[in-house]
Amino acid sequence: MQRRSLKEYLLLFSKGVGMGAADVVPGVSGGTIAFITGIYEELLSSIRSVNGEAIRLLLRFRLIDFWRHINGSFLVVLLSGIMFSIISLSRVILFLLENYPELLWSFFFGLIVASAVVVGKKIPRWTVGVVLFGLIGAAIAYYVTVATPTQTPEAYWFIFLSGAIAICAMILPGISGSFLLVLLAKYEFILGAVKELRISIVAVFGLGCLVGILAFSHVLNWALKNYHNATVALLTGFMVGSLNKVWPWKQTLETYTDRHGEVKPLVQENVLPGTYETLTGHESYLFYGILLAIFGFLLVYLIDHFTDDDSPKV
Secondary structure, three states: OOOOOHHHHHHHHHHHHHHHHHHHOOOOOHHHHHHHOOOHHHHHHHHHOOOHHHHHHHHOOOHHHHHHHOOHHHHHHHHHHHHHHHHHHHHHHHHHHHHOHHHHHHHHHHHHHHHHHHHHOOOOOOOHHHHHHHHHHHHHHHHHHHOOOOOOOOOHHHHHHHHHHHHHHHOOOOOOHHHHHHHOOOHHHHHHHHHOOOHHHHHHHHHHHHHHHHHHHHHHHHHHHHOHHHHHHHHHHHHHHHHHHHOOOEEEEEEEEOOOOOEEEEEEEEOOHHHHHHHHOOOOOHHHHHHHHHHHHHHHHHHHHHHOOOOOOO
């Protein structure tokens, strides 16, 4: 467990805020933020440490040893940042998605392009097999982005399952847990439960997230340890494939009515900015979109530049 100064903990909290903000947006992964800010490996390691040994220490009331074993300070500060972001920024993100989606998606498009480049650089040698895994990752992510949401039950068992599935995606760079919730028809339902403080729904969903992340972190860590290049190529492919979802200008082909009676997009296709203006009658904000995409791209590169030397390598 690393010892950190107050400044480092504040920086870690801000990284959690970034992860939470990304996870709120369908199409963007908090795992991407963790990867480019240099905390991905420590995050996986800390999650994996919540195991039988940790439970044994807790049951014996060896609380200090338990805290050190699970890297408790790291997890608490990071999770606090994530939860603070989700609770405080969910309304802002939803407002931007509703009123200025072109600008928000432009920023994340630039961010993800740079993230794919940065993560891809961590592969020292691109063999045919590694390239194949990258293509597989891109194909999987692309398929997820074009899949059509379906109606699903609101029973507790399905809320638990939704949490387990979404959290696995949230720690994968490029695969959006929020978008999987959209596909499961539980995105607005869960956000609504958080805003309305429906404790039972949030608790069941959180339990599903806990079970899912504890199980999946072991699988992902094993893959990174034994098949590093192929796994990182797969993650890079996930990011590239997800770009289809975050393209800023879209034409809505089908809609649906949510439980509040509001009409929402169901099936969309990407179009050029000029075509977008013609079809929708809305301003494309092309100039500002390009600026925000460049800003997102440079932001990732600056983060990678300042964290690369000190962060653990995946």
